[in-house]
Amino acid sequence: MAMRWRRLGPNRADQASRYGSRTTLHIRPRVYIRGRDIAVIGGGIGGPACAIGLAQNGHNVTLYERASSLESVGFAFRITPDSDLCLKYLGIDTMDGGAVVANTSRMMDYKGNVIFENKENTDSEKAKKGSSVFAYRPHLQQQLLDRAKECGVRLETGVKVLDVDVDEGSISLENGSKATADLIVAADGVHSLVRPHIVDSKKYFPKVSTGHGCLRFTIPKKPVLEDPRASQIVSDDFRMVSMRGNDRAIIVYPVDYDTQFNFTCTHPEKLSRAATEGGDLAEAVAYNHKISPEMVLEMYKEFDQRAIRFLELADPHGFRVWKLVDMDEIPRWSAKRTVLLGDACHPVLPFGFSGASMAIEDATTLAALLPKDVGVEQVRERLDLYEQIRRPRVERVRESSREIARGREEKQFITEYRAFLTEHDTVECARRAVDEHFGKE
Numbered sequence: 001m002a003m004r005w006r007r008l009g010p011n012r013a014d015q016a017s018r019y020g021s022r023t024t025l026h027i028r029p030r031v032y033i034r035g036r037d038i039a040v041i042g043g044g045i046g047g048p049a050c051a052i053g054l055a056q057n058g059h060n061v062t063l064y065e066r067a068s069s070l071e072s073v074g075f076a077f078r079i080t081p082d083s084d085l086c087l088k089y090l091g092i093d094t095m096d097g098g099a100v101v102a103n104t105s106r107m108m109d110y111k112g113n114v115i116f117e118n119k120e121n122t123d124s125e126k127a128k129k130g131s132s133v134f135a136y137r138p139h140l141q142q143q144l145l146d147r148a149k150e151c152g153v154r155l156e157t158g159v160k161v162l163d164v165d166v167d168e169g170s171i172s173l174e175n176g177s178k179a180t181a182d183l184i185v186a187a188d189g190v191h192s193l194v195r196p197h198i199v200d201s202k203k204y205f206p207k208v209s210t211g212h213g214c215l216r217f218t219i220p221k222k223p224v225l226e227d228p229r230a231s232q233i234v235s236d237d238f239r240m241v242s243m244r245g246n247d248r249a250i251i252v253y254p255v256d257y258d259t260q261f262n263f264t265c266t267h268p269e270k271l272s273r274a275a276t277e278g279g280d281l282a283e284a285v286a287y288n289h290k291i292s293p294e295m296v297l298e299m300y301k302e303f304d305q306r307a308i309r310f311l312e313l314a315d316p317h318g319f320r321v322w323k324l325v326d327m328d329e330i331p332r333w334s335a336k337r338t339v340l341l342g343d344a345c346h347p348v349l350p351f352g353f354s355g356a357s358m359a360i361e362d363a364t365t366l367a368a369l370l371p372k373d374v375g376v377e378q379v380r381e382r383l384d385l386y387e388q389i390r391r392p393r394v395e396r397v398r399e400s401s402r403e404i405a406r407g408r409e410e411k412q413f414i415t416e417y418r419a420f421l422t423e424h425d426t427v428e429c430a431r432r433a434v435d436e437h438f439g440k441e
Ligand SMILES: Cc1cc2nc3c(=O)[nH]c(=O)nc-3n(C[C@H](O)[C@H](O)[C@H](O)COP(=O)(O)OP(=O)(O)OC[C@H]3O[C@@H](n4cnc5c(N)ncnc54)[C@H](O)[C@@H]3O)c2cc1C
Pocket: 041, 042, 043, 044, 045, 046, 047, 064, 065, 066, 067, 076, 077, 078, 079, 159, 160, 161, 162, 187, 188, 189, 190, 192, 193, 214, 216, 264, 322, 341, 342, 343, 344, 348, 350, 353, 354, 355, 356, 357, 358, 359
C-alpha cells in the first residue's frame, strides 16, 4: 500500500529533487547515508503517522508513548479525503482496519426535519486517492503502530517522557534514562509537556471554557436498525446523520466494520459539568468521565422522539462525557530542533471533523520536508518551512470549527469548508513549497 511514498522513498535519486535537499546531486554516488536520529513523543495519531513517514525516508526513529495499551482510547472519528490520502502515502488503507466509507450524509434539525443532504466520494477517480471514511480510533491507532513497526520504528510503549531539553535535543524518561536526538517531534496531544518549552504556557494553553461538552457512546447496529423508531433516522442510505438545534447536536455514523453506530453528541458544557467536575486540568478534560443515563436523557429531552430512542437503546453504563477545548494560535511551533505537531500545537473543536486529519497532514508534511540526507544544519530551515506551510490551513480549520460550534450551518458555508478541507494534497503542497523555497533544480 505504500505506493506513492515508496516511489519517493530512500535511496531514490529523485527524492532530493522532490523533497528538497538542494545541496545534493541529482544522481547520488552510492555511498551509505545514515538518516537522522529522531525521537517522536506520543503514539496517538500524529506521532505514529510522522514516525512512519520519517522511517520510510530512512531515518532512525524511536517513538515514546506513555500508555502501554490502546484500550482506553475508544470511539471514532471521521477521516476526510485529505488525510486518507496522507495515510495511503504512509502505506495504510483505513478500510483494512474496518473503516466505513462515508458516502452520504443528512443534516436535520433537532425536531427531525431534513435541512439538507450531501453526497461524498462521488468522483470515483478522486475517491481512489482519498475517501471520506469513519474510523474507529483504536483500530486506526493499531494500524499506525503496526505499520510503524514494519517500517523499523523503535516503539517504546509504557514509557512516559518527563522532560525535554530543547537546547541539548534530549528527553528524560520516567524510567530514569535519557535519550538524545537530532530532532524531537512532539505529538503529545492537547496537554503537551513539550509546548511550554516552546511558547509561554501562561499565555498559551488549551481553553477548557469553550462552553461545549460532548457525550460519546456506541451501540451495535442491529438493535438500532430493528427498532421501529430509531431506524427511521439512520439507514444505510444515509451513512452520517447530524441533528442540530437548541445548542445541542446528535451525530451518528457507523464504524468498526459497519457493526456499530458511533454517537458524538454536543451540548452546553454546563449541563454535564456535574459529571466532569473535579481534578486538575488534564483530569477535567479527560475523556473517561461516566455520566448517568438520567442526565443524558435530560440534556436531549427536546429532541425528536426517534433520536431519544438512541439514548434509550444505549448501554446505560457506556455513556462518556468530555469538556471540549481548543487553543488560540501560538506564535511558534518549534524551537531549536524540537517541533510540535497535531493537538500539541493546534487543538481544534471537533465540530469541523478535522483534529486527527490535521495531525496526519502535519506528520506527512514534516516527513515530506525531511529526506534521509537532510543535514543537521538544514533541519532548522525545514521546520520553519513546515510551519509556514501548515499554519494558514490549520488557522482556517480552527476558525471554521469555532463558527460551526457557534451554530453556523448554512449549506454554502459548510460546502465551502468541506471543499477547503478535503480537496488538499498534502505531499503535493509540500513539494510545491520546497520548489518555491529552494528553487527548482
Ligand atoms: C469528541 C471529539 C470528536 C472528535 N472527532 C474528530 C473527527 O471526527 N475527525 C477528526 O479528524 N478529529 C476528531 N477529533 C480530534 C482528534 O481526536 C484529535 O485531534 C487527534 O486525536 C489529535 O491527534 P494527536 O496525535 O495530535 O494527539 P493524541 O491523539 O491526543 O495523541 C497524543 C499521544 O501522546 C501521548 N502522550 C502524551 N504525553 C506524553 C508523554 N509525556 N510521554 C509519552 N507519551 C505521551 C498520549 O498518551 C497520546 O497517545 C475529535 C476529538 C474529540 C474530543
